[in-house]
Amino acid sequence: MNHRKPRTPRTTRKAAGLGIVATAGLALAAGTTTADASPGSSRISHAIAIAVDMAHSHADRIHVTQFDQSFSVHEYGPAVAVTANNRATAESVGCSAEDPCRSIALSYQIVTTAGKDARLVNATNISRAANEHCPSCQTLSAAYQFVVAMPRGIRLSRQAHSELNSISHQVNALRVSHLPVPEITQRADQLAREVKTILDREAARTPRAGDREAGFRPTVTMHRHVR
Numbered sequence: 001m002n003h004r005k006p007r008t009p010r011t012t013r014k015a016a017g018l019g020i021v022a023t024a025g026l027a028l029a030a031g032t033t034t035a036d037a038s039p040g041s042s043r044i045s046h047a048i049a050i051a052v053d054m055a056h057s058h059a060d061r062i063h064v065t066q067f068d069q070s071f072s073v074h075e076y077g078p079a080v081a082v083t084a085n086n087r088a089t090a091e092s093v094g095c096s097a098e099d100p101c102r103s104i105a106l107s108y109q110i111v112t113t114a115g116k117d118a119r120l121v122n123a124t125n126i127s128r129a130a131n132e133h134c135p136s137c138q139t140l141s142a143a144y145q146f147v148v149a150m151p152r153g154i155r156l157s158r159q160a161h162s163e164l165n166s167i168s169h170q171v172n173a174l175r176v177s178h179l180p181v182p183e184i185t186q187r188a189d190q191l192a193r194e195v196k197t198i199l200d201r202e203a204a205r206t207p208r209a210g211d212r213e214a215g216f217r218p219t220v221t222m223h224r225h226v227r
Helices: 025-036 158-176 181-204
Strands: 013-015 041-045 048-059 065-078 081-093 102-114 122-132 138-150 219-226
Touching: 048 138, 065 081, 065 158, 102 122, 102 158, 102 181, 122 219, 138 181, 158 181, 181 219
Parallel strands: 013 065, 048 081, 065 102, 081 122, 102 138
Antiparallel strands: 041 048, 048 065, 048 102, 081 102, 081 138, 122 138, 138 219
16 A cells, blocks of 8 residues: 555656857756756756756655656757756665565656757766665666757657657556566656657657758667666
């Protein structure tokens, strides 16, 4: 039984205005991520964008089954230096072999940016799973990060947002799943592949007029960290 009050899925969309940013701004953004941005947020200061997302689950003898998920979409305009931080942490503490804990944290972060510096996103994607005095517990943390770099600024289509929203609901539906952790991992991976397919399609539809000026073609990079 999950003693924790179910949380409404976080599906956010953030858009930045145009701005001119020096490469040095990336170092500043990295230095201010913790101080200036909280999990599930998107912040733009002096044309420096910071996206921070996190899922954290803690199970123990009182809260035996715990689940947390984050699914966020951050859309930024051209010439914006971006720092993206995505984290998933799951802990199982002090449960017995007869009544083991189950702790699952899944975090999906999508960041889009554009312009000649679009590929210079300072991205961090990490997960951590820990069993403390809990030898038979099931613990899973999975962080998926998608960085979309495009020569020209373009918003994700209405169809893409609808499909991503559907995937977000499917991620949240895993909250009530009784599947073993390895199968939850497979399902989370499958949903991540579906996100990648949607973003690849969106990148492919962008106009090619700005490719030569920016020096690259649209790219979608996926980072996966599962523990």
